[in-house]
Amino acid sequence: MPYPIEQKLVIAVASSALFDLSESDHVFRKQGEQAYRQYQEAHQHEPFRKGVAFPFVRRFLSINQKFPEQCPVEVVLLSRNSVITGKRVFHSIHHHGLDITRAAFLEGKSPYAYIPAFNASLFLSANEADVLQALDYGHPAGTVLPSQVVDDQGDTELRIAFDFDGVIADDASEQVFKAGSLEAFQAHETSRSHIPHSPGPLADLFRKLAHLQQLENQALADDPDYQRVLRTAIVTARNAPSHERVITTLEHWGVDVNAVFFLGGMQKDRILNVLKPHMFFDDQRSHLQSEAGDIPMVHVPFGVANAAPED
Secondary structure (H helix, E strand, C coil): CCCCHHHCEEEEECHHHHEECHHHHHHHHHHCHHHHHHHHHHCCCCCCEECCCHHHHHHHHCHHHHCCCCCCEEEEEEECCCHHHHHHHHHHHHHCCCCCCCEEECCCCCCHHHCHHHCEEEEEECCHHHHHHHHHCCCCEEEECCCCCCCCCCCCCEEEEECCECCCECCHHHHHHHHCCHHHHHHHHHHCCCCCCCECCCHHHHHHHHHHHHHHHHHHHHCCCCCCCEEEEEEECCCCCCHHHHHHHHHHHCCCCCEEEECCCCCCHHHHHHHCCCEEEECCHHHCCCCCCCCCEEECCCCHHHCCCCC
16 A cells, blocks of 8 residues: 555646657647657657656655655646656656656646645656646746756755755845845845744745754764765855845744855856756746756746746
């Protein structure tokens, strides 16, 4: 019997994020739905190539191998595809050795409504419209942007990096910055340095990852030879003195993070190219760039940073 999903940190992923569906998508766009179905039937035993989210998902699932009694994480598939394509997707999952058993195939309909049903703390998709709908309904989601897929089998660590405002925290402070100046923003944050931020769209995910790290802390205490899997980082454009409110927020939530970078407006890819996260989440597309194009980037289109300009 599967473990109760309510007791897990669950990530939902669309097949478009987990696998490279570019060839199938080309058939659908050029030849239509019937040709697409025939194409999938003809290729159902041919596994899909790895997609942008694959290295992240593989390492995330490896946490269960470290804690087989608790099995604290799960990945579920939420897909717009039909069951016919789903058969090929599950063949690909088996081929690549991923422990994914739960799925929903909705044949053209957006899966966002099922995010809470699966207890998911994150929904990853390459379909921006689905992500926008999810966020509009208050569900945690991000758009996986195209990048090179690098899955180093010898690298067993899972590195996850987050922007702060509009991702972990809400965008209230970002609204102050957008409406005024850097000086006004710094004054606003300094005067509220003792007041924690309200949670942002990925706060629940961030907190649950911190709880997983507590499991790893205990494992290391029990066995000094234990090799950690999970490493988290915050990479934010903030600098001193606005940094203090970030720390206040983390303390108030009772969570810790392995690394925090206060960049003061520096380009984030200068850090990301060294850190090499398996996923970086930011609410501003302009920050989602890397020199080599090999950092998996997720756009969280939330709040004032993504508001349409006024006429």
